[in-house]
Amino acid sequence: MLARYADAVTDNASQPRAVLNAPDAPGAAHPGLFISFEGGDGVGKTTQIRILAELLKEAGVECEATREPGGTDLGIEIRCLLLHGDDISPRAEALLYAADRAHHVATRIRPALERGDVVLTDRYLDSSVAYQGAARALGTQEVRDLSLWATEGLFPDLTILLDAEPDIASRRTMARGATDRLEREPDAFHAALRAQFLALADAEPDRFVVIDADRPVEAVADAVAAAVRPLLARLPGSALGDDSSDSSGSENSAARRAGER
Numbered sequence: 001m002l003a004r005y006a007d008a009v010t011d012n013a014s015q016p017r018a019v020l021n022a023p024d025a026p027g028a029a030h031p032g033l034f035i036s037f038e039g040g041d042g043v044g045k046t047t048q049i050r051i052l053a054e055l056l057k058e059a060g061v062e063c064e065a066t067r068e069p070g071g072t073d074l075g076i077e078i079r080c081l082l083l084h085g086d087d088i089s090p091r092a093e094a095l096l097y098a099a100d101r102a103h104h105v106a107t108r109i110r111p112a113l114e115r116g117d118v119v120l121t122d123r124y125l126d127s128s129v130a131y132q133g134a135a136r137a138l139g140t141q142e143v144r145d146l147s148l149w150a151t152e153g154l155f156p157d158l159t160i161l162l163d164a165e166p167d168i169a170s171r172r173t174m175a176r177g178a179t180d181r182l183e184r185e186p187d188a189f190h191a192a193l194r195a196q197f198l199a200l201a202d203a204e205p206d207r208f209v210v211i212d213a214d215r216p217v218e219a220v221a222d223a224v225a226a227a228v229r230p231l232l233a234r235l236p237g238s239a240l241g242d243d244s245s246d247s248s249g250s251e252n253s254a255a256r257r258a259g260e261r
């Protein structure tokens with residue numbers, strides 16, 4: 001089975017699919033703000049979400065940091081099957097990620113967005129398009145359509161793509177300790193992923209911001225805050241992201257720091 005994956009990866013590694021339908025209705029049908037972090041394994045998504053979530057929370061912004069797979073109790077069980085179980089056929093793998101996402105959106109993400117919260121998710125539908133659609137060669141459009149069905153068409157307001165050479169990210173995951181089922185895939189798989197993520201960002205420049213993740217944590221965090229800042233102003237009653245006011249009452253508040261980065 002691994003050999004079949006590797007063949008599929010080799011066939012597709014140099015052919016990212018840039019031609020994807022644009023989202024039907026980007027933007028907010030909810031009062032919250034939905035931000036996804038994407039990129040290959042070990043590029044620093046979890047680290048950056050933790051930093052941004054702390055800044056937002058210190059500023060009094062209601063913020064949910066979550067992840068896929070595994071953002072719900074059901075998702076934790078699915079995550080265990082996907083990352084630490086036995087071999088899984090590519091279509092079953094795609095369906096399990098979609099099932100995790102369907103439940104995550106219905107029970108956690110949409111309710112938070114309806115409350116007006118900021119939701120930061122460590123991976124979302126673009127991971128399925130890159131990993132299952134491109135690297136597993138199931139078809140980017142098919143996998144994207146599956147995810148849109150699962151989520152009833154919920155797109156992030158902003159997708160932050162942390163981009164780094166796969167070998168840099170792989171050194172980071174190795175240093176972290178035991179690797180999971182997908183992190184153990186061959187180099188061509190990870191090269192295909194990176195190419196596909198960049199193609200997705202090219203295809204939807206209004207939704208994506210690409211950030212060079214091969215820099216110190218603080219420098220990446222500055223770039224993340226700068227990307228998020230323009231969207232913060234639209235939160236109900238928020239002075240975040242608005243240079244002209246200082247209703248936080250503190251020159252040095254985390255809100256202002258998040259806005260200034």
Ligand SMILES: Nc1ncnc2c1ncn2[C@@H]1O[C@H](COP(=O)(O)OP(=O)(O)OP(=O)(O)O)[C@@H](O)[C@H]1O
Pocket residue numbers: 039040041042043044045046047048172173175176213214215216217218220
């Ligand atoms: N900019 C950085 N420079 C150096 N090391 C980093 C940087 N960002 C994160 N790391 C380290 O790299 C490792 C992976 O980081 P992190 O878990 O944030 O990545 P990730 O993208 O969430 O990974 P995964 O997709 O595997 O969950 C961690 O040990 C983390 O401390």
Ligand SMILES: Cc1cn([C@H]2C[C@H](O)[C@@H](COP(=O)(O)O)O2)c(=O)[nH]c1=O
Pocket residue numbers: 041067068069083097122123124125127128129131132182183
């Ligand atoms: C959402 C999603 C994830 N994956 C892969 C990507 C990673 O290898 C793992 C998740 O592990 P992480 O430590 O939380 O990054 O799952 C995928 O293949 N398809 C998806 O839709």
